[in-house]
Amino acid sequence: MEEAVYVGIDVSKQWLDVHVLPSSQRWRTERDEASLETLSRRLREAAPALIVLEATGGLQTRVAAALTAAGLPVAVVNPRQVRDFARATGLLAKTDRLDAAIIARFAAMLRPEPRALPDEALRALADLVARRRDLVGMRAAEKTRLTSATNVVVRRSIERNIAALTSEIDALDEQIGQSIKASPVWRAQQNLLLSVPGAGPQLARTLITDLPELGRLTRRQIAALAGLAPFADDSGTHRGRRHVRGGRASVRVALYMATVSARRFNPVIRAVFDRLTAAGKPFKLAMTACMRKLLVILNAMARDNKPWTTADDLLNAKPALS
Numbered sequence: 001m002e003e004a005v006y007v008g009i010d011v012s013k014q015w016l017d018v019h020v021l022p023s024s025q026r027w028r029t030e031r032d033e034a035s036l037e038t039l040s041r042r043l044r045e046a047a048p049a050l051i052v053l054e055a056t057g058g059l060q061t062r063v064a065a066a067l068t069a070a071g072l073p074v075a076v077v078n079p080r081q082v083r084d085f086a087r088a089t090g091l092l093a094k095t096d097r098l099d100a101a102i103i104a105r106f107a108a109m110l111r112p113e114p115r116a117l118p119d120e121a122l123r124a125l126a127d128l129v130a131r132r133r134d135l136v137g138m139r140a141a142e143k144t145r146l147t148s149a150t151n152v153v154v155r156r157s158i159e160r161n162i163a164a165l166t167s168e169i170d171a172l173d174e175q176i177g178q179s180i181k182a183s184p185v186w187r188a189q190q191n192l193l194l195s196v197p198g199a200g201p202q203l204a205r206t207l208i209t210d211l212p213e214l215g216r217l218t219r220r221q222i223a224a225l226a227g228l229a230p231f232a233d234d235s236g237t238h239r240g241r242r243h244v245r246g247g248r249a250s251v252r253v254a255l256y257m258a259t260v261s262a263r264r265f266n267p268v269i270r271a272v273f274d275r276l277t278a279a280g281k282p283f284k285l286a287m288t289a290c291m292r293k294l295l296v297i298l299n300a301m302a303r304d305n306k307p308w309t310t311a312d313d314l315l316n317a318k319p320a321l322s
Helices: 034-048 059-069 079-088 096-110 120-148 152-181 184-194 201-210 219-226 249-265 267-278 284-302 312-316
Strands: 008-009 016-021 025-031 050-054 076-077
Touching: 008 059, 008 096, 016 034, 016 096, 016 312, 025 034, 025 096, 025 120, 034 059, 034 184, 050 059, 050 096, 076 079, 079 096, 120 152, 120 201, 152 184, 152 201, 184 201, 184 284, 201 249, 219 284, 249 284, 267 284
Parallel strands: 008 050, 050 076
Antiparallel strands: 008 016, 016 025
């Protein structure tokens, strides 16, 4: 039997480094359309079981889209997973070519599941949401600087920048809203999510763009994907504190902000928070548990296509939350 073929591609701004296992073939290619067509054709001839790329701030999107369009199995993974794998296997040196080889070994040994890329419309919406998130962070940083600025000229400069950033954020909000209104599917999904007390437009938009798996996975799977599944830290007789890690940071941030509101306005989330804090649990642990509870509720609603009705109905609908 022929050995399965696995491909690792290291993506940079200038070029792509490709490594193929088990043949150990490697080459470098440009990122233009013609080069991507040639790469797709060459990899089709190799018939790989899997091609893996790291998520590199959007640089991978065009490459992954071209390979997926050619009918090739592509998985885009978190770079931290690959770095952890490299450290665990003692591969500490770092160059673009070595990175491609490590990614190929990661593909062969761990075999992440290929997932379909979002269509152009969803990618465009995700870009708008991500840009808004960047601008909000920049505005928050400027507001922090303003609190310590004493020079009048500096204060006025910061205030002008805050005003400009606010204007840009408002313009993006308008564009995002128009994009969602133009899609019956997104509009229905947003309305469904907004029916939950505490869930606001930013949470709904983040879930639509950054968590398209919502409603298609089990509660444990969706929690793990968002980085809200507790991991054990046990060894021998030692029983360490469970903790969360990994997952999609943008989703966790949006869920945290929604949970702050849900603690006041959502009877289910408020009951969970009050119960945990009354039992002496730390604030951070209680908030994380509430974030997971909120996500599980949203996942069940998206799965069953049923909006929030009342707290009693939701609490009694245990099969829908399993």
